[in-house]
Each structure stands twice: as structure tokens, then as C-alpha cells.
Amino acid sequence: MQNKIKYGALVLMATVFVASGCRKLYNLTDEKEYLSTQADYTRKTFDPILGRTNLYTNIFQPNGSSMPMKFEIRNPRFGDGRNASDMLAVKPTLVWQSEYTGLETSLAEIEAKRKLENHPMLELRPSGDLIFWYTATRDIIRPKDSISYPQNVRYIDVKISNSGGTRVIQNLTIEPRIDVPYEPADDYNQITGKPNTTTPGGRTRIFNYPSGLTGFKGESTNQPMDDPRNAAKGLVYVYIRKFDPDPNGHTLRFKFLNRDSLPINPGKFNQTKWIQQVHGFNAAGTALGYTQTAEYVEYNVAYPIPLARIPTKYTTGGPTNYSGGDRAHVEFSYSRIGFGNVRETATLSQDFKIFEKGNWEIVFHFKTVNPKFDND
């Protein structure tokens, strides 16, 4: 009997030994996620432009650390230690939920692809990407001055963690720059937000010029107007401005002014395919379309323009410019019979971006010489 017990105990011991899970028995280290000691931000200073969404990608080198990782903003402060958590205020923000294609046929269809979500103005993604949302504007966040004093520089620390551990990366600096609501913005002082001049505080203004000007002839000079910066050939200024302070506006107008600053009838640009210039809709927003008057052509649009960096027929280079989509592109043209019965086509083109919602107009001002529309 005793032997039986002995034997039984032995078998039992062996079974326990086998079944108990040797890993536990041998006290082996458990697998953890990996957090590299060299994981770090490769970029630590950020100067986002207010009023537009700034996304800094590929700025965090995990050095093989296990993703996803948790990124938390810690200790937002100014250089002098003041609290700078104002930039973490949560705002309703438009985010994409499906892809913009440029083929949408109504304003509602575009809006259905975006939705409002609450996001802090400054955010970190699980990849470490830093997002400074468009909701931060100059009235909430004080932009960077021409001289940056340490007490005005914003600092954050970033705590990164996964199950392998935690680290804090210190002193990422953020110095937001003043909003530049449109591009090209040569006429816009990017420190003060005032009209730009050749020297600080000077009186000589800098203007925007059209991206392309071909085939125009001066009405009075009968010379080609091929240099919009040349007063003798004919200056052409481009103004991108709001014609109405309504912050919820969603229209875009194109206007042409002659040397007397009187509107030229857009109908004179008789070769223009107006419907293909801007992804714009009729006044009701229900179908692709525009409103044409003797003074302007107006589109009902969704801002910003372009909506996303996706090449469409409304962007520079069109949909087959696969790496494009960065800027909207418009082309206005007309043709006339030139000297010797030659049909001459004139084209005025403009690449642009508008970041801020509103009622905007883009004005082409033939400052010194009027273009010639009549046949020779």
C-alpha cells in the first residue's frame, strides 16, 4: 500500500511538473513591448502657421520601438514657466471621414465627407506626428513676432509609453506664426499680417502677380503683355481678398479690373470654361455651377481651397499630375482676330490656395494697360 502511495505520488509529481507550465517554473522573463532608449523626435522646433492645419509627419524616430505607442503632451509652458495650456483648448474641428475626389456634384456631398469633431488645437497622433489644427487663430494664440523672446516661446514635453516602459522627451518648442489666409501671399506681411512692403514699415507695396499671362496685347500699346511686373508692358496685380466680413461665407468670386479700376465684364473672356475653373456650385449648392454678372463670376464653394492635396481637374496640372493637388488652378482666356487675320488666344492663369472660410474674391487688376479684346 505504501509503495502504491509512493508510486502514485511520484507520477503525480511528474505530472504537476510537466503540466505546471515550465515557463513559470523556470521564472523566465515575459515578453514586453519594446521602447528604444534612442527613440526620439528628430525635429524639436515647430513654427506652425495659424489658421491652417499643420501636420508634421515623420518627426518621431521610434528606432524599432513597438507601435502603437501612447503620446501625451506634458507640461505646456512658456519659456518663463507660465502655463501655455491655452493651445490645448478643445475646439470643434472639421475632419475628413471619406476621401474628397473632385467629382462631387453638390456642396452637401462634400460636406458629408467631413464632420465636426472636438480636438485640442495642438495634438499628437499615436505615431508621434504633431498636428496644429486650423482652429488656432491669431485671436486665440499670439503669433510669433519678428524677434522671438524666450518668454514667448511655447514648450511642451512629450511622454511616450508602451508596455515596455515610459520615457519623457523634453522641450519641444512651438512658435506659431501669424495666419496667412491665402497663397500666393507676396502682398501679405508674414509677421504683422498687414500689407507687405519692400522694407519694414516702408511705403512701397509688394503685389501678387498672376502665375501665367500669355497672348495678351495692350489695348493702347498693341504690344504683348507678357510680363505682369513690367509697367510699360502692363502691370497685372492679383488681389486675393474677402469682399464681405461674414465668417461663414462660402463663395469665391473672380473679378477683372481695368486701368481705371472699373470691372471688365468676365463675359469678355469668351473662351473660358467657367464650370471647370473651380469646384464650385450654383447659389443653392445643389449642382455644379456659377453665377455670372457683368462684374464678376461667383462660385458657391467649400473651403479651404483646394480641399485636400488630391489632384483634380481644378488643381495645377490636372488629375494626371499625380504629385500635384497642392494648389487650385484657374485659367481665363479669350480669343480675338489679330493682325493679319490670325486668331490670337490670350490666357490668364492663376494658382492659388485659400485657407480661411469666407466670401473671397480674386481680383486681376490690369493696372497700367488694358488688354485688347477687339479684333484687329
Next chain:
Amino acid sequence: MRKQIIWPLIFFSCILVCTNLMAQVKRVTVKGTVTDAVAKFPLPGATVSVAGKPITATGPDGRYTVTMGEGEKISFKSLGYAEQEFTLKPGQLTIDVQLKEGAGTQMKETVVRGYVRRTREQTAGASTIITAKEVQDNPVSNVEQLLQGKVAGLNIQNNTGAPGQRGSVNIRGLSTIATTGTGDATFLQPTSPLYVIDGVPLDADKAADQGFDQQGPGVSPLSLIPQEDIASMEILKDASATSLYGSRGAYGVILITTVRGRSKIPRILYTSNYVLRDVPKLRETLGGVSERSFKIGQIQQYGLGDDRYRITNTPFLTDSLNAFYNNSTNWQDIFYSTRFNMTHNLNLDGGDDRFNYKVNLKYLGENGIVENTGFDNYSMNMNMQYKPTTRLGFFGQVRTALGRNRSGSGTGVLQRIVGDSGNRSTLLPGPSFLLATSDVLSSLNIRETSGPKMIATNVNANYELIPNLNLSTQSSYDYTTETQDRFLPSAANAQFAQIYNFYGYTSVLYNRNNISYIKSLSKHNFFLNVFDEIYVRKQQQSSTRIERTPNDQFEGPLGYDGNLSRGGGVLQSFFDLKSASVAAAFTYDYDKKYIAEFTYRIDGNSSSGQENPFTRNPSLGLKWNINKEAFAENWKWLDYADLRLTGGQTIQPVGLLVDIYGRYVPTGFYNNQPRVGIDFGRIPNPLLKPKNQVQYNFDVDFGIKNGLIEVVYDTYYKNITSELFLTGLDNTLAFGSYQSNDAAFVNYGHELSITSRVIKSGKLTWTVQVNGALNYDVLTKLPAQFNGQFIELDDPGNPNLAGQFIAKRVGRNALSNYLYQNNGVYSTTADVPVDPVTGLRLRNASANNILSSYQGGDAKLLDANGDYVIDARDRQVGGNTQPLVTGGFSNTWIYGPFNLNIYSSYTAVRSILNNALADRMLLLSNPYGTNAVPPAGNLRVWNGPGDATAQYANVYNYAHESYMANFRKDQTLWQESGSYFKINQITLSYNFDKNLVKRLGLSNIRTYISGNNVAIFSPYSGPNPENVTQVGKDISSGYPIPRSYTLGFNVTF
């Protein structure tokens, strides 16, 4: 069986009692030797009983001396052998006994511990014996292959079909975590078990001198041993068994005993095999016009930009009437073909216990299924044994072998050119001297004479100084030269003929002197074995390459042109190792019931550095033979049962001298003085420690019902510390890297082996053997600065590098993969997630290009970090490149003269990377290129929007693929289960009727047919889940494993 033994015992005991009452008879001293009837080796520990009373046991050489009376009965008994009884005739003073196998096969075995034979019953270590029967009938160039699936815990993966090459051999899990090479050519550092052939240790990794994939003319010395000449192989697994072999036994020890003369009448045994090696199924390829129309169709459907226009500018596609492009060449057929091979073996032996001899002559020809590859081996092995008196014995052996290997344009294991050439477009004309490109010609026209020439001598003498005190000495000297002459004609080498020469030699001098003593004091048995060992190994290799020779006719003698001469001089494989060791083993047992075994070995090694040249390897083993206990007496069903517990440490210097002292190289001249400076590649580490391995082992063995079922269960824990780890240094330092000792890992697992004689009735016997091993390896330590993870990047400075890399993470299996997670295929473009910030679809790392965005039909890769960009940071550690479960299953049926064996093996829970499939898919990504078109066939490729269950992305959209890399290799799409069940071998043999054979004047004829590599069952999508590299990559340039069919004869004259 019990009854058979116990009753005679009682009977003889009665007689014993009576003898005292009888009149005194003449007493004489009788001597003799007890040997195994088949294998001829002496049986130590056999019980010698006189008149039924156990008197003594045989010594390590099987000898005994008893004093007994004339006419008394003497009987010999050893576990597992049938008892034999003799009556001493008047005047007889010697009785030599040959015991035959009885019931219970496992415990009978004679095992070798520290070069001394012991019975398994009396030792504690874990080992398994493979008999000659199991490695015959299936001609292979390397007998190691045949061990696959036969021993629990011995993981053999025959991962290459290259003739004469070795697969990977691991005893009890992973031996090292060090890998060499990168990408597809990542190999584990070779860690072969130590092979001991007739008492002489041998390096089996000969072929790996120049890196695993850089095969020189050397072949594994194992390939030079004829399988017909092997009497038995023993695989030692635990510390108690291996520690006496010292450092070099750290990865396990495999002992090979060759055949001895064993026939009183000289006889000739002729074995001949005729082998057909069949090419396995190769890739399907679209040929000729189907290839052309496929490519054009692909461009028409998916072309971007001016792709369609480019067709016109590609005569290869359009100029179908041009004879150069109007072909349908089967390129794979040019390189692969079925081969016919044969082997012949002649074995002459004769003699008795006093004097016996054996000569074995062998020819093995193995033409590889890849053109221009093969291995031929001629060998002659001789040995003789002479015992002028019972106390003195000599054994002499000479082994010679001549190998000839051809590796074509590849390196043996890898056949890159062949692999790539097989991917050529079928539209191109087949090879001819003027048409094919030079790489094809280099495979077909290379001329090579290479191979080793080996001569090994071995002399052993033993003398019994006083009874049971044995002295023996063994000396051996092996000398191998390897030469290689390779000639590439000019057409195959960019218009200039190239000549490569290689010469190398290896010599091993080995000496061992042994003293062993056995003493029995009533029930206490003592055994002591002390020996010293000297091992000197020298190796030097040199090579030279003349890039350009004057013409194809000029092959030598070679002049010297410094401008065109490459390589040359002594290679870095230079070796000059000296080691001296002293070892002792002490065994005590009480009545064979409780056994304790201690061993201790000190190795002094020239490669350990000056700081500490000595390593100490102790071990302890305990064993309890339960069946000897009184309470087990009545368990008639029990043949034997025991428990064993062993533990030990093995310390092994693994660093090279250059790791310790640094490498010094000529660094040019200064002031006309030649300078020698240190090589800044690696900083010397004089404090480099040897690798330390501590192993514990617990076993249960039992056999029941007279061999009905025999079970061996082992569990072990092996902690390997001070593993070498090459660490890159900061680029601000002068040196590139240094060898540290800061890695450690653990192997633990279970091994189970069950043998059952299911049917034993009349003429039919059916034996089943199942074994399996579950081996876990866990990485427990990395150098501290890595904080628990290290990815074997090609360039440690660039963590974003793409490629398949080995990940080492503490706490998980030591060699994992580092891959993108593939979750299928996007059914439609709308399914692709959109970045809420930018409004862009999930995209690839590359630039701001809308084409880099994913669309329907693209691979659904996991965006682990949530930045809507698939880039290097999304890779995850996963998978296990090493198999978790390995084992085998064999069946033997014997029915009269027929004998049918089916050996099979299995491997489970392993991830392998199907790179061959990835390469194949990528062939479709360039319709303008001159590559073949393999049809995707039955693979689940995305077939259009809405196909949500596809496994592979739209492989035909070549234009999009260039932006997406849907078929990138570093993704889990290719990581498949490498589990398989393989029928290794089916052999049917027939013994001709004795009378018929006698009439022909022969003594035995046996014929057999066998199939090798018969079938493989696996969920794997590639051709063969075993034909992968050691880190589990199925590469298209690998050497396919052929299926072979053999017809063989054994004839004894």
C-alpha cells in the same frame, strides 16, 4: 520474463545451498569475454552467475574472471539479452560468450560515456541509439539526413538538396542566436553537435569554414563516411552524457561506431544501389505566345502615362517574327533534370575475437538535379582488432576518402544564377555559346575540379594491468587537403576567361589516455574513469584568382599579373588550435538500484584567451532503477522503469582569437618601412568569456509487457549565458564593432519516445515508434543598451531600412521576424481608411504622390502607429523561425522474408517566409522586362472591386505595384506555417530463400526498393516547407530537394 528468471534463480539457489553439503570439486579460474552477438562490442556489466548465484559482473571491456568448480553451471545475463548458460567442461578455462538480443530493447543497450562502454542501466545520462539497420537501404551522401525524425529532440532539417551538403542539426533546441549574413542569405552560425567516430572527435562543420553559403571544396567529413560502414550511432543529449566531451560537446554529441570484423569465415558483403533522383515540381510558366499576349494585355489594362506607347518601342513584345524573340524556351528544363546515380559498396571482413579485420570500399556517385552539380565519393576504410591475450588488445584503423564535388555556378547551398535564370522569359532563345548571356553560360560551362582528400588513422591499445583496472591509449591523426580549380571560359565571364584556385589543408592530431577501474564490494559498485586528451587542429587555406587569362585554351601554368590577380594568400579561416583536457568520471551504484554519477572535465584551450584559458565542466547524474526495488518484484508486467535526474555545466570558448587579440594587417609603407596595424573593424575584447551552458534533465523510462510498450520521457532546461553578441560601436569611435558576452537564452522542452511492438505473432511483427520533442527557446538577455530588443538590420544606423530582418526580443523566442502585418486585401477603394487630418487615403511612405495611396486590390497592411502612412515604423515583431515541435513516426512490418519500413517525420509550429512566392509574384511587375510569367494559378488574387476575401493583392496591376510594393517581402503575407508531415522513406526488402541462395553459392541475397522523400503534407503554399534556410526563408535560389527511388541489392559471398 520475470517468471523465467525468478524460477531458475530459486532453483539455482537451492542447488547453491546444497553445494555446501556436497563433496568439494576441483576449482578452476575461468576467464572470458562477453560480447554482443551482432555488433560484436563487449558487454560491460553483464552478470556472471555460477550455479545460479551472481558472482561478478563483466568489466568495461566485457571481460570477467570467476573461480568455479568443474561441472558447475555458469550463466551470463545482461538486461535486454537472453540469458545463456554453460556447463564448465573439465579442463576448460575460457568461455567467450556472445549474448543475443532478448526482450526489452532499450535497457539492453550499451552506451558510451566518456569513451567507455557502460550498460544503459548503470548510467544516468540521456542518449538514444540508432542501429545500422535504420540507416541502410537508402543511399545518401550524408548519413545524418537519415537520422531525421528518429530521435526525440534531435531536430534535423534537410534544408538543401545539394549533393554532399548537410542540413541543419540541432540537439535540444537552439544552440546559438548568432546569425551571419543578411537578407535571404541569413544563416545561423553553424553549431553542429560533436561527432566522435570510433573514439575520435571530428568537426562536422567543415563545409562552413567560409560561411555557410560560401562553400569551398570542403565537404562535411560525415559525407565521407560510407553509411554501410556504420554499425551504430548514439546521440547524447544531456549534460551528464556530454560533459565528459568538454567544450566541444556543448551542442550535443553523436557517436558513430563503424563495423568490425564479425565472421569466423571471411566473407564479402556487396551492396549496390541504383538511384533515380527526380526533379520536384517546378514553377509553372507561361510559354511563348501566351507570355507575350499576357504581357501586352497587362500593359493595355493597367498602363499609366505613356506605358501603352512604350509597347511600340519594345521589340521584345512587338517583334514577334524576329527569330530572336520567337521562342518558347523552357529555362527550368535546361538547369534541372532527373538524374540516375549509383553506389557500390564492398565489405570484406573476417576473424574472431582474437583477431578480426574489415575492409570497406565504397563508391558513391551523386549527380545533382541542378546542371553541373554533384558529389562523388570514393572511400576505403580498414580496421583490424588484435587481442593476443585477454588482457591486451589493439585496434587499428585507416580511413581514406576522396571526394569530388561540383557546385556549378552557385555555392552549393545557394544556386543564385540558376534561380535567376529560371526566371528568364521563354521568348528568349535557349543557351548556345553565342546567344545566351554570360551568367547562363557560367552555370553550364564552368569547369571545376574540387574536393577533399582525406586520410585518417587511428590506433588504440588497451591493457588490463590488474583485474578490472584498464589502461588504454588512443591516438589518431587526420589529414585532409582540399583543392579547387575552377575555370570559366571567356564567353561566360565578360569575354575573359577566369581561373580560380583554392588549396587548403586541415590536420587533426588527437591523443587520449584512459584509466578505468571497476570495483564491487558486495552490493556497492564503483566505477572510475580518468582520461586526458590532447587535440591539435591546424588549418590553412589559400586561394588565388586570375581575372583574365589570354584565351580559353590557356589554363596554366599561371603567370602573375598583379593587376589581374585577386584574392590570394592565406584566407581568414586560418586555424591553429591546441587544447588539452583532463577528465574524470566516477559512478557509484548500490545494487544497480541507486546510481550516482559525477564527471568533471577541465579543458585548456588556446582559443580562450590568456585571461582564463581553462574551462571547467562538472556534471552530476542520479538514477533510480525502480524495477530493482523490492516492491516492484511482483510487477510482472514491468520490464524496467527508472527515474533520472542529471545536471551539468558546459563551458565553451566560442570567440575567435581575433575577437580576443584583434586582427593585425599590413597597412602599407611609411618611410619605406612596412607597417602592420590593427584592423579597425573590430575592437579586441581580452575579457571575452566563454559561452556557459547549464543544463538540467529529468527523465522517466519504462518498458512494459515484454517490449509491448517502451516509453522514454525527458524534460530539460538549458540555460545558455555569455552568448556572443556582436555590437556595433558608435561612429565616433575608431573601431567598428566589438564582441560582447551579454546575450543569454534558455531552451526548455519535453521529449517523448514511445516504441511498441504492436503485433508479434507467428511470422508477422509490427513495430511502431513515435517520438516527439517540444522545444521552446526564450531569449533572456541582450546587451543592456538595447533595452530588450535588437533587430538584425543590414545597416544598424538606418532603422527604416526595408528587408526581412531577424528580430531578437527578450522574453520571446530568440529568432523572430520583423514584418509588416498583412490583413488581406482592400476590397474597394472606399474601404481604404482616410486620414482625418489631410483627407488623403492611407498611403505609402513614398512622397506626396496620389498614386502612393492605397486603393481597392492593394494589400491591407497594418498601420500600427496610426499616421495613415505605411512605413518602416509599422513593422511588428512576430513569428518564430525555429520549429517548436519536431519528431518522427516509424512503422516496421516484418513478415517472413519481407520487411517493410515506413519512416516519417514531422515539424510543427514554425513560421517560414515564402520568398520564392514573393519573387514569383514580383516577376509580374515588369511586363517590359525579359522575365518569365508565372501564372498566379489557384492563388486567391483580388479579382475586382468587392472581392473581400482575396489573399493576394492585384498582382497584374504592375504600374500601381511600383508605387505600392504590395508584394514587399517584409510582410506577414509570406509568413506561413512551416508545419509538415513528411514520409521520409518507404523501404520494402526481401530476403531470398536460404536454400536457393546456397544453391547459387552465396550465403545471402537481399533486395530492396526504397523511395526517399516520398511525400510531404503541409498547409504551406510553396513546394517544400523543409527546403528553407535555417531562419525559415524559402528562397528561390535554394537547391530543391529531389525525390529519389532506389533499387538495391545486398549480396553476401
